[in-house]
Amino acid sequence: MSDYKLIGHNYITPDLVAKVTGQAKYAEDVRADGMLVCRLLGSPMPHARVRRIDASAALAMPGVRAILTADDLPVPPVAAAPSPPPAPGTSPAPAARSGAAGEGGRRGQRAIAVDEHGQPIGGAAPTPAAAAPAGTLVKAEAALTMEPLYEGEPILAIAAVDEPTAVAAIERIAIDFEPLPFVVDPLEGLRPGSPNARREGNVLLQGNRIVELKWTDADFAAAALGQLPAGAVPDGDAWSFGDVDAGFTDAALVVDESFVIPTTSHIPLEPRSAMAYWQNGKLYMHCSTQSLAQSVPAIARYCGISPSQVVLISPYTGGAFGGKNPAYLHVAIPALLAKKTGQPVMMKITRDDEMNIGRSRPGMIGRAKVGFAKDGRITAIDLFVVSDGGPYGRGDHGSGARLASVLYQPKAMRFRGVGVLTNTVPRGSQRGPGMQIAPAMELVISKAARTLGIDQVAIHRINAPAGKAPVGPPQRDGSRRYVTSAFVKEALDKGADLFGWHERKAASGTRHGSKVRGVGVAVGTYSAGSVGYDGLLTIEPDGKLYIQSGCGHLGTNSVFDTTRAAAEALDMPWDKVVITQGDSTRNLPWSCSQGGSQTAHAHTRANWAAGLDAKRKLQEIAAKDLGGRAEDYTVGGERVYRTGAPGRGLTFAQAAKRAIDLGGAYDGHELPSEINAMTKASATALAGRGLMGVAKDTFKHDGDTMSFVAGFAEVEVDVETGEFAVVDYTAVVDVGTVLHPRNCQGQTYGGSLLGMAHAIGHRWVYDRHYGLALARRFYHSKPPSLLDAPRFQWAAVNLPDPETPVGVRGVGEPPVGAAYGAVVNALVDALGDDAFRRTPVMADSVLASFEAGGKPARGALAFHV
Amino acid sequence: MAVIRGSMPSFELFQPTSVDAALALIGRHGAAARILGGGLDTFDALQDRVVQPAALVDLGGIAELQGIREVGGGLEIGAMTTLAEIARHPIVQSQFAVLARAAGAVGSPQIRNQGTLGGNVSQSTRCWYYRSGWTCYRAGGNSCFADTPTAVNREHAIFDLDRCVAVNPSDTAPALVALDAQMVVRSSRGERVVAAEDYFLGPDIDITRMTILDAGDLLTAIRVPATWAGAHFQFEKVRDRKVWDFPLVNIATAMKMSNGIIRDIRLVVNAVAARPRRLHEVENAVRGKPRDAATATLAGELAIKGAQPLRHNTYKVALTRNLVQRAIRG
Ligand SMILES: Cc1cc2nc3c(=O)[nH]c(=O)nc-3n(C[C@H](O)[C@H](O)[C@H](O)COP(=O)(O)OP(=O)(O)OC[C@H]3O[C@@H](n4cnc5c(N)ncnc54)[C@H](O)[C@@H]3O)c2cc1C
Secondary structure (H helix, E strand, O other): OOOOOOOOOOOOOOOHHHHHHOOOOOHHHOOOOOOEEEEEEEOOOOOEEEEEEEOHHHHOOOOEEEEEEHHHOOOOOOOOOOOOOOOOOOOOHHHHHHOOOHHHHOOOOOOOOEOOOOOEOOOOOOOOOOOOOOOEEOOOOOOOOOOOOOOOOEEEEEEEOOHHHHHHHHOOOEEEEEEOOOOOOOOHHHOOOOOOOEOOEOEEEOOOEEEOOOOOHHHHHHOOOOOOOOOOOOHHHEEEEOOHHHHHHOOOEEEEEEEEEOOEEOOOOOOOOEEEEEEOOEEEEEEOOOOHHHHHHHHHHHHOOOHHHEEEEOOOOOOOOOOOOOOOHHHHHHHHHHHHHOOOEEEOOOHHHHHHHOOEEOOEEEEEEEEEOOOOOEEEEEEEEEEEEEOOOOOOHHHHHHHHHHHOOOOOEEEEEEEEEOOOOOEOOOOOOOHHHHHHHHHHHHHHHHHHOOOHHHHHHHOOOEOOOEEEEEOOOOOEEEEOOOEHHHHHHHHHHHHOHHHHHHHOOOEEOOEEEEEEEEEEEEEOOOOOOEEEEEEOOOOOEEEEOOOOOOOOOHHHHOOHHHHHHOOOOHHHEEEEOOEOOOOOOOOOOOOOOOHHHHHHHHHHHHHHHHHHHHHHHHHHHHOOOHHHEEEEOOEEEEOOEEEEEEEHHHHHHHHHHHOHHHHOOOOOOOOOHHHHHHHHHHOOOOEEEEEEOOOOOOOEOEEEEEEEEEEEEEOOOOOEEEEEEEEEEEOEOOOOHHHHHHHHHHHHHHHHHHHHOOOOOEEOOOOEEOOOOHHHHOOOOHHHOOEEEEEEOOOOOOOOOOOEOOOOOHHHHHHHHHHHHHHHHHHOOOOOOEOOOOHHHHHHHHHOOOOOOOOOOOOOO | OOOOOOOOOOOEEEOOOOHHHHHHHHHHHHHHEEEEOOOOOHHHHHHOOOOOOOEEEEHHHOHHHOOEEEEOOEEEEEOOOEHHHHHHOHHHHHHOHHHHHHHHOOOOHHHHHHOEHHHHHHOOOOOHHHHOOOOOHHHOOOOOHHHOOOOOOOOOOOOOOEOEOOOOOOOHHHHHHHOOOEEEEEEOOEEEEEEHHHHEOOOOOOOOOOEOOOOOOEEEEEEEOHHHOOOEEEEEEEOOOOOOOOOOEEEEEEEEEEOOEEEEEEEEEEOOOOOOEEOHHHHHHHOOOEOOHHHHHHHHHHHOOOOOOOOOOOHHHHHHHHHHHHHHHO
16 A cells, blocks of 8 residues: 555645635525526424415515425425335445436445435345335425425525515515424324324334324333333334343343433535526536535436436535535525526525524434443443434434444344434434434443443453444344454554553543543444446546546545546556546536445545556557557556566557547447446547546445544543533544545544534524424534634554455544544543433533532433423 | 515615714614624624614724723723724733633634624623514513423523523623723713613613613713722633633622732622622622632622522523632632
8 A cells, every 4th residue: 555656645635726715616606697596485383384375465576586386396206106225235325216327326236225315224124025015105305395394494485686685575475374283302202192293193114104103101101210211113123133132131231321312403614505597408506515426316306307407517515414415405496496587596595594404413312221241342232212303304223223233243232213203404314324322322331331340442442343343233134244344443552542541541530620531432433435336537648637526526525535546546647637527517427425435435446447447448559559468568657668668658648649549448439338327428428538447346345334433532621610621532543545644634523523513512402382493503503613622633544445446445424423422431431420311511411410419410301402 | 474584684874983973873763773883793683684773873983982092090992992902902901801801702703803892791682582583571572482391591591580581691791890890871962971780781670671772872982990900800701612602601800809808809790690790799798708718608609699590501500609609719
């Protein structure tokens, strides 16, 4: 790996100057002649039916051009035919579902199955298709609705010549609502006789079916104060492996605790504004998105048109965190208004709108009962989770259980979960969905460590996954899937050193004035790669390497970083590389959905494949012109030459010209059959420009690619005020070969801070009587600020993953859970085992626990407070 | 009619260059006018369309409202002086450090560069029910949504609850009360000078406003007398985030000591009631006592006498007690 000239080295990404000088244009910066502005009207109630809309006064105002309501939306074509969950072992679901071209999602590839948010589908082995599916089939979430299911859900949009006119017009609209019953707390929604969030029921199953599920009074009565009751769960949300009962019987210690985890909004700094116009039958869409190639079919679906009618321009995205993948369904609003008016339409999304329609991470209550042997080895886990699905979701409990199963390598595990619908903001995958199980598990593990007299690092080490460690529920044949590789022990050892774990631990717990410190460690994980995507590049007669990147530019820079694999394969100096991205008309290849930290892995592979394809073609051309066999030629220094005789060769510029002369596969006039239709169309358009490298990633791959992070935190708590700070944080990442160190570090810091946010302050607050959101502004919802960030240290294990050619795995999501868990453990270390049973931990809960002698506010399992 | 947020309403903007011109404008428009200082309290209320004034009178162009002048050992601070300027002013720092620290603890650097002292003491509450446009007492309605069995009121009042349970969120207000500052208020009827302690109103006096300012009133200056120059000062603010955050509770102390004995003291906490709470009883009890743990304990217990916590803010009682103890203990 040390031989690489590009991989593993820092460089300046090509977007830097535009970003720091403000030249970079985001969707809301775009202007067009005659552009109208549209604004949304959201529901003032948590659940209602719109009986009548009277917009006559609004539409009569000068400057008001059009109104859009749910009636104007395309009927979703797939509502009646929900796709079954892909079988484990298939390629990423997004490709298969998105409709652009199925080849990206061909069966037979071993990869982690992920849904369209990049979330691994880690449910139980599918139950054999037998009885008719239960429940009522419902429509999926739409951009506008006549039955709002949460406060702020958009009911209509008005387009006008400018924003003040649109807003003034909306204020003149009269709507007659019929208020409907609502619920904001999932646990409340399980109580007998409680209202359902939706008329059809309170639990969403796979395939958009809704059932009603209520627990009994006896279920609630059976739970001890402060413990999550364990009532019935839907069939698909339960699995187990190993002998769980024996695991508990044999355990030296069993710890059983319930923990409340907050819902947190994604709050990308760029809200989901979008500008659309039509030209020549095509929709031109400027919006922000996590994934470029994958958003084209998605936008087509949202707007009821075909992918070939969509032109997507999205060179920059100001943050997404899982909430804009692929794009977002509200793009249909400006698109359809533009069609209606014949004018370009900018949909302006305010922060308030974004808090509503932008996504949020599902809150949870997790109850973890864990058995430990004397040495700390986990003998059994019994995990029960209720997640808050919001109005349209299923929650993250399945993913959380899957992560727990790999992180702690239990010998036996049982999982039960249920996602309950609530009339609160819609949930979606947020960076590391499911990672929020971390505090529920970590609290139990660090408590066990203290009880058994084992060091926190040691207890994580003894339970750490290593090598091809098993992951997730059993499959149909009873076997379990496994990861491609895991070097967690190495990460823990390196981190303990770097952080100075033992010295800090020795000092923890000692009081300095009113201050006390605590230390904590935790391991985080997430999926970190998929396979089977395409790479596309040309070496042109100017001697340069042109790499097409179909990835979205969501701020992670994987859109650029992954292209370095192609340049590396060709030994091409970086200053001769030109990257094209951000615009679907610019001949981009089919690319992965940028969720699930797939991109770094998927596209180093795809680019490596394209690079190797070009390299082979260079060698073949040289052999044709200069004699000998292709294998006799070396590619390097922008030339292809006879091995051992550097004088006998062609420059890349000459080879590019020869490729054009030769035609056929050399310049892209003949294409491999296995590439995706989008790649094929792009390659066809580029044919004849030079020597083409084009290939689908068919490299071998055995296991589920996952990355790991060991996080170490130190907190300092003022016991008189309850204020605390995370003073130090060290993260050591096991992400295979480090692709771009500075970026890897940046991703680790950002992901860690997001994880900490859940521990130290970020929250959603609802008034449950009215069902309305209170924490609408940042000073209410309190995501951490710059000054809340600790001193960070970063290092990488930097051992290549054996199941991918350049050894790279993804890094975006695994840091989140590690930081969340480590900070929770540090707080417990400082405050005591029983100081809290929910996050965020804030001054009030710290003080309250001190006042009560270290006891948590027991019996308070409420959400959103 | 439908409610939409996040958009500036239309208004007429006036930018007078003298106090007299400003007074004429606000006199002319009466209750339809709103005074604009730094705008940090005003703009989000406007954006939420909770207030829709016909006229906005921007004080930014009035030179006589700017700056800090020395007057007889004390200071006269123009109402439009920014919090950043106050926080870094050498005399404020050396003689009235409690004010420098309070101003320096406000929000964030951006907020301090833009926010003014006049605006900071005249700002409205941040009660999230009120600010979100709920029709509560303070907004002219007839209930308080923050004081119901399901209300989330972690950031609300523990003292002087009277229908409304909102708190005053200002960091500089308690410091000015501790310094016995005088507020200079002008209107077309003339000038009056009011002690900082009397500038703020609780819901018992007027539930719809937080200061004595009436339509047509302009706060022109804040006078800090020499009385407490160079005293022992403390300012402490407890908040959830280290920046961009209002106080959960803050405390400002001015103390005169000799031979370890507290000779005189003014002690003020804020964010526990609708107005900064001067702890007269504590002041009286500790005057003449040594600055030690016993005095601190006594002060802490006295400080929370009569507290009436709501469902989610019991912690503020302990917090107030501990902050008072710390202020006395040093
Ligand atoms: C995110 C955020 C965080 C904040 N955090 C804090 C904090 O931690 N601590 C804190 O103390 N404050 C905080 N603030 C408030 C901020 O510090 C401002 O000081 C305050 O909002 C008002 O100051 P301003 O100059 O912007 O006044 P404006 O918003 O312009 O005015 C505020 C009010 O005072 C009136 N007014 C202004 N000047 C005069 C005058 N001369 N005469 C008569 N009436 C006048 C206005 O009409 C208005 O009603 C925060 C604000 C924000 C937005």
